[in-house]
Amino acid sequence: MVFTFNLGFPRMGANRKLKRLVENFWSGKVDENTLITDAKKLREEHWLLQKNAGLDHIPSNDFSFYDQVVDHSYAFGVIPARYKNLNPGLETYFAMCRGLQKPGIDVAACKMKKWFNTNYHYIVPEFEPNQQFTLNSTKVIDEYKEAKALGIQTHPVILGPVSYLMLGKPTKDAPQGFKPIQLLDRLLSLYEELLSKLVSAGVTWIQIDEPCLVLDLPSTIKNEYVSAYNALTKVSPQLKILIATYFERIGTNLDFITDTPINAIHIDLIRAPDQLESILRRLPAKVSLSLGLVNGRNIWKTNLEVALAKAQKAIDVLGSECVFIAPSCSLLHSPHSIQSEKKIDNEILNWLSFAVEKIKKIVIISKALNNSVQSVQTELEANRKSIQSHRESARTQNPTVQQKMKALGPDMFRRKFPFHERQLSQRKKLSLPLFPTTTVGSLPQTKDIRTIRAKFKKGEINQTQYDNFIKREIEKCVHFQEEIGIDVLVHGEFERNDMVEFFGENLQGYVFSGNGWVQSYGSRCTKPPIIFGDISRPNPMTVEIIKYAQSLTDKPMKGMLTGPITMLQWSFVRDDQPRKDTAFQLALAIREEVHDLEAAGISVIQIDEPAICEGLPLRKEDWNVYLNWAVDAFLLSSTGVDCSTQIHTHMCYSDFNDIIEAIRCLDADVITIENSRSDLKLLNAFEEHEYTAEIGPGLYDIHSPRVPTKEELKVRLHAIFKYIPKNLIWANPDCGLKTREWPEVEAALKNMTDVAKEFRAIEANC
Numbered sequence: 001m002v003f004t005f006n007l008g009f010p011r012m013g014a015n016r017k018l019k020r021l022v023e024n025f026w027s028g029k030v031d032e033n034t035l036i037t038d039a040k041k042l043r044e045e046h047w048l049l050q051k052n053a054g055l056d057h058i059p060s061n062d063f064s065f066y067d068q069v070v071d072h073s074y075a076f077g078v079i080p081a082r083y084k085n086l087n088p089g090l091e092t093y094f095a096m097c098r099g100l101q102k103p104g105i106d107v108a109a110c111k112m113k114k115w116f117n118t119n120y121h122y123i124v125p126e127f128e129p130n131q132q133f134t135l136n137s138t139k140v141i142d143e144y145k146e147a148k149a150l151g152i153q154t155h156p157v158i159l160g161p162v163s164y165l166m167l168g169k170p171t172k173d174a175p176q177g178f179k180p181i182q183l184l185d186r187l188l189s190l191y192e193e194l195l196s197k198l199v200s201a202g203v204t205w206i207q208i209d210e211p212c213l214v215l216d217l218p219s220t221i222k223n224e225y226v227s228a229y230n231a232l233t234k235v236s237p238q239l240k241i242l243i244a245t246y247f248e249r250i251g252t253n254l255d256f257i258t259d260t261p262i263n264a265i266h267i268d269l270i271r272a273p274d275q276l277e278s279i280l281r282r283l284p285a286k287v288s289l290s291l292g293l294v295n296g297r298n299i300w301k302t303n304l305e306v307a308l309a310k311a312q313k314a315i316d317v318l319g320s321e322c323v324f325i326a327p328s329c330s331l332l333h334s335p336h337s338i339q340s341e342k343k344i345d346n347e348i349l350n351w352l353s354f355a356v357e358k359i360k361k362i363v364i365i366s367k368a369l370n371n372s373v374q375s376v377q378t379e380l381e382a383n384r385k386s387i388q389s390h391r392e393s394a395r396t397q398n399p400t401v402q403q404k405m406k407a408l409g410p411d412m413f414r415r416k417f418p419f420h421e422r423q424l425s426q427r428k429k430l431s432l433p434l435f436p437t438t439t440v441g442s443l444p445q446t447k448d449i450r451t452i453r454a455k456f457k458k459g460e461i462n463q464t465q466y467d468n469f470i471k472r473e474i475e476k477c478v479h480f481q482e483e484i485g486i487d488v489l490v491h492g493e494f495e496r497n498d499m500v501e502f503f504g505e506n507l508q509g510y511v512f513s514g515n516g517w518v519q520s521y522g523s524r525c526t527k528p529p530i531i532f533g534d535i536s537r538p539n540p541m542t543v544e545i546i547k548y549a550q551s552l553t554d555k556p557m558k559g560m561l562t563g564p565i566t567m568l569q570w571s572f573v574r575d576d577q578p579r580k581d582t583a584f585q586l587a588l589a590i591r592e593e594v595h596d597l598e599a600a601g602i603s604v605i606q607i608d609e610p611a612i613c614e615g616l617p618l619r620k621e622d623w624n625v626y627l628n629w630a631v632d633a634f635l636l637s638s639t640g641v642d643c644s645t646q647i648h649t650h651m652c653y654s655d656f657n658d659i660i661e662a663i664r665c666l667d668a669d670v671i672t673i674e675n676s677r678s679d680l681k682l683l684n685a686f687e688e689h690e691y692t693a694e695i696g697p698g699l700y701d702i703h704s705p706r707v708p709t710k711e712e713l714k715v716r717l718h719a720i721f722k723y724i725p726k727n728l729i730w731a732n733p734d735c736g737l738k739t740r741e742w743p744e745v746e747a748a749l750k751n752m753t754d755v756a757k758e759f760r761a762i763e764a765n766c
């Protein structure tokens with residue numbers, strides 16, 4: 001008998017039920033009681049759904065009002081001192097998640113960080129050197145009992161102690177050299193206490209997530225792992241422990257972790273399919289292997305034949321009693337179900353499976369293995385047909401695109417002239433002053449704009465009415481920018497709901513789901529567009545609007561595009577070709593747009609790549625392969641223009657030190673970057689590596705409504721002089737301004753242009 005094992009179910013529920021529930025609680029529309037009872041109902045629904053699907057090992061404690069990591073911190077009493085005066089319970093919990101302002105109280109939220117290479121954000125735990133741990137909540141036990149009362153035996157899911165400490169950071173005033181992992185011993189005794197309580201409640205299996213096991217680990221951490229699991233496996237002979245790894249290969253970390261007497265290990269065979277054979281050779285007897293065969297992060301149907309063959313391979317070596325069938329990672333990263341999907345046509349819908357459907361696939365695999373292939377013949381046949389329909393569909397193929405891909409030559413990956421020649425010719429053409437001022441692209445998306453767009457989408461106003469409205473917004477913002485003396489203008493991106501969605505809607509090869517929501521952070525979900533086929537650009541996407549904006553001013557107007565890697569990274573991507581090929585197709589489409597913009601007389605074109613670092617593999621040895629094709633994709637999109645056409649790129653929240661060489665290879669003429677929140681640390685990289693192109697380090701943080709004073713802008717610009725030669729510096733905010741209000745934006749940009757002018761005058765007098 002193989003068993004089926006689920007690592008986690010998406011907690012939002014159908015139609016983002018949880019989002020509405022939590023937001024209604026925050027806004028006072030529902031009380032705490034309703035919140036608690038409705039959440040309980042939602043958990044029940046999800047457990048029953050999994051039970052009825054025939055799943056053997058169903059997770060509990062995968063539910064959270066906000067994030068499983070903050071739940072864990074709260075449960076172990078890791079609550080930073082600034083929340084200590086709040087009411088215990090939900091007030092404290094939500095304050096850690098989102099801050100709290102009420103009479104006499106003003107506390108900020110804890111920091112958020114991306115969960116490995118996903119778009120999920122977790123709340124970063126903060127540890128002090130004398131951190132005390134307490135069992136501060138019984139959530140794990142309660143939810144286990146809740147399911148048990150329904151007659152469902154679940155396995156609680158908790159974050160493992162080593163990953164938990166590694167994912168946290170020291171509190172601000174912790175002494176230098178303190179590392180949270182030093183707290184392991186103290187933390188372990190609390191884990192032991194929790195595990196024995198769970199055993200008393202009836203738990204037989206527990207899933208302990210140790211995602212850090214897929215990272216490159218120093219030997220000290222390896223030792224910590226060994227002592228942690230030697231201790232936790234001693235808690236009770238009745239308790240079986242499964243360690244879950246995902247998102248990458250476990251590599252040689254398998255050996256020390258399976259040296260401890262754990263009962264099972266889960267591996268991701270989607271992100272790291274090649275690891276199976278070597279693991280089968282090395283896995284000690286009696287350790288069960290959970291096979292992550294169904295993609296927990298993408299939306300395509302699993303090819304059951306392929307999955308079955310892999311499972312069989314494992315069974316042949318380990319015996320069926322030591323094999324589990326599972327999703328590659330928690331289904332938290334999948335949308336709920338395709339059942340209510342109305343926006344996608346039937347042909348494509350037939351290629352997809354979301355969480356509910358993925359569970360069913362897992363069960364079919366196990367039935368085929370346990371009973372017989374015949375017992376699920378109908379299901380297998382249906383799967384084979386949809387896989388075949390997907391593979392053979394003419395809709396995924398575009399011969400013209402494939403022709404273009406074959407015709408790619410080395411010249412399409414390099415600028416025709418070296419930077420210094422381009423710089424001279426661009427300066428001549430653009431005649432920009434010292435410290436040219438610009439913005440990153442978007443300007444406030446006001447309520448008006450969103451209302452009008454919604455009306456347009458509903459058909460309440462027609463295309464001309466909508467276009468005219470957008471044109472008036474552009475006109476207003478162009479005049480404003482001229483008035484305050486911005487040097488390179490933007491059109492404000494008012495026509496775009498989102499920087500990826502807008503282009504996706506204008507490209508062929510994309511579809512949009514109505515309900516494919518995935519949790520991003522707290523109650524926030526994103527609905528990534530789906531790349532299902534070859535990407536092409538049937539028509540110019542931005543040329544008319546940028547031309548219009550340019551017609552309103554004599555100053556240069558920036559063309560504004562989203563780069564291929566960001567398009568790739570923020571979409572569900574096809575899995576029938578390498579990511580690199582999809583990136584190149586996107587790049588070709590953007591390249592065509594760049595050429596059309598240039599032909600329409602646009603001399604400055606910005607290609608945003610905020611997500612380039614997000615795509616970095618988790619293991620450093622894989623970085624170069626990724627960076628090579630990511631840089632190539634950007635080059636493909638941006639080269640081929642004239643010497644005098646200035647290419648900008650923009651990145652936010654990146655740690656440039658590690659990838660500065662790749663940034664240099666992008667060969668952009670100007671890069672605008674986030675800088676103000678990182679205390680200029682970021683600029684070290686550019687200084688140390690003698691980066692020679694032009695740079696616009698963000699002069700102020702756009703995430704806060706605060707208007708930066710001239711004084712602080714001066715201090716900041718002045719500090720930048722230490723790192724970058726004056727004639728290479730641009731003045732701009734950190735990122736786009738779409739989330740801000742006009743009064744703040746007006747005041748902030750006015751201060752920024754005034755400061756640039758003052759500094760110019762000083763330089764002129766020198």
Ligand code: MET
Nearest residue numbers: 440441442608610736737
């Ligand atoms: C996340 S980067 C955003 C860049 C885009 N051009 C904007 O200004 O909104």
Ligand SMILES: [Zn+2]
Nearest residue numbers: 610652735736
């Ligand atoms: Zn940005």
